[in-house]
Amino acid sequence: MKSPMVNLLKWTAIALGSLAGLVLIALAVIYLISSNRMQRSYSVPSHPVAALSDSSVIAYGKRLSQIRGCTDCHGENLAGRLVIDAPLVMKLYSSNLTPGKGGIGKTYSDADWERSIRHGVRPNGKPLLFMPTLELIHLSDGDVAALIAYLKTLPPVDRVMPASTVGPLGRVLYLAGEIPLVHAELVDHVAGHPDAPTPGITVEYGQYLALGCMGCHGPHLTGGKIPGAPPDWPLAANLTPSGNLKDWDEAGFIQAMRTGIKPNGQPFQPQMPYQTLKAMTDEELKAIWLFLQSLPANTGLTNAAASTEP
Ligand code: HEC
Ligand code: HEC
Numbered sequence: 001m002k003s004p005m006v007n008l009l010k011w012t013a014i015a016l017g018s019l020a021g022l023v024l025i026a027l028a029v030i031y032l033i034s035s036n037r038m039q040r041s042y043s044v045p046s047h048p049v050a051a052l053s054d055s056s057v058i059a060y061g062k063r064l065s066q067i068r069g070c071t072d073c074h075g076e077n078l079a080g081r082l083v084i085d086a087p088l089v090m091k092l093y094s095s096n097l098t099p100g101k102g103g104i105g106k107t108y109s110d111a112d113w114e115r116s117i118r119h120g121v122r123p124n125g126k127p128l129l130f131m132p133t134l135e136l137i138h139l140s141d142g143d144v145a146a147l148i149a150y151l152k153t154l155p156p157v158d159r160v161m162p163a164s165t166v167g168p169l170g171r172v173l174y175l176a177g178e179i180p181l182v183h184a185e186l187v188d189h190v191a192g193h194p195d196a197p198t199p200g201i202t203v204e205y206g207q208y209l210a211l212g213c214m215g216c217h218g219p220h221l222t223g224g225k226i227p228g229a230p231p232d233w234p235l236a237a238n239l240t241p242s243g244n245l246k247d248w249d250e251a252g253f254i255q256a257m258r259t260g261i262k263p264n265g266q267p268f269q270p271q272m273p274y275q276t277l278k279a280m281t282d283e284e285l286k287a288i289w290l291f292l293q294s295l296p297a298n299t300g301l302t303n304a305a306a307s308t309e310p
Contacts, residue, residue, distance in 0.1 A: 101156075
């Protein structure tokens with residue numbers, strides 16, 4: 001007769017074995033469902049834009065590539081970089097947008113640029129990971145045309161980017177709706193693209209410009225955890241009137257966005273991309289400030305971001 005100890009060990013081993021089996025099955029299901037969604041094909045109606053190539057348009061397009069975050073994620077020369085390095089969540093590489101080796105610039109048509117930028121869909125119909133289409137879909141035809149005009153002038157940089165990988169934790173968060181990994185599944189590809197509000201110091205134009213802040217500061221600009229960001233990233237600040245900026249004025253805001261130094265003398269933490277956003281004009285920053293001031297006060301949501309040690 002076996003001792004009770006041996007029996008206990010046997011049953012523990014069986015229980016652990018089944019548990020490991022269940023975990024493996026769960027992982028397999030998670031990989032299957034998430035891969036399926038990442039490889040779905042999208043057909044996007046064509047939205048022709050006229051990419052004029054005069055020098056003032058190209059200069060404006062260059063500024064757009066900075067204030068709309070392209071250089072933040074694709075690197076200063078737009079030749080791609082490692083954007084997120086958290087293998088359990090994801091190792092995310094942005095694309096090389098130049099016409100160099102490994103870049104897409106040589107083969108992309110104007111229609112391909114438009115589809116990738118505003119719809120987050122590759123020329124072959126597959127969705128791009130993490131391209132912020134939720135915000136970029138609102139770009140006007142004129143702004144997209146200017147961007148394309150500039151992107152077509154990029155000097156070639158030879159850089160072959162590795163493929164991005166999404167780890168088990170990233171896939172669980174994706175399926176749970178916590179990370180907007182595939183923006184193409186979150187937008188209406190058929191609706192047209194409205195014109196931009198007339199540039200000026202207005203709430204409407206400020207809102208149009210502030211679309212680019214929402215990927216990090218949230219759709220209502222109330223801040224908090226940045227979706228998909230590694231755990232060591234600070235929370236994004238609450239930009240509503242009762243939030244982190246409640247003691248700021250317009251001049252302090254403009255100065256902070258230009259110099260990276262907040263009115264209280266503290267520098268922005270490096271995750272706040274002021275280096276690229278500082279290409280905004282005074283008028284653009286004033287419009288954003290006006291828009292921020294028009295937001296509903298959001299009491300109780302002041303994030304500790306500003307006091308977190310870098
Ligand atoms: C939040 C980071 C982020 C921002 C901001 C961003 N991109 Fe991207 N972009 C990416 C990533 C990551 C990929 C690669 C996705 C993939 O491989 O699935 C990508 C892919 C692309 C592609 C597709 C290239 C290809 O491989 O076919 C184009 C074109 C592009 N981006 C242009 C832009 C432009 C123009 C802007 C600014 C208006 C911009 N991106 C802003 C992260 C970003
Ligand atoms: C890539 C993510 C990202 C984007 C895009 C971004 N921010 Fe931030 N921002 C942050 C983070 C993270 C913080 C908190 C770190 C800090 O306060 O230094 C922050 C802090 C700030 C603060 C300082 C508030 C305080 O007192 O700490 C201001 C002002 C601000 N952002 C404005 C903007 C505006 C305006 C835009 C769009 C034009 C924008 N941000 C776009 C990530 C981002």
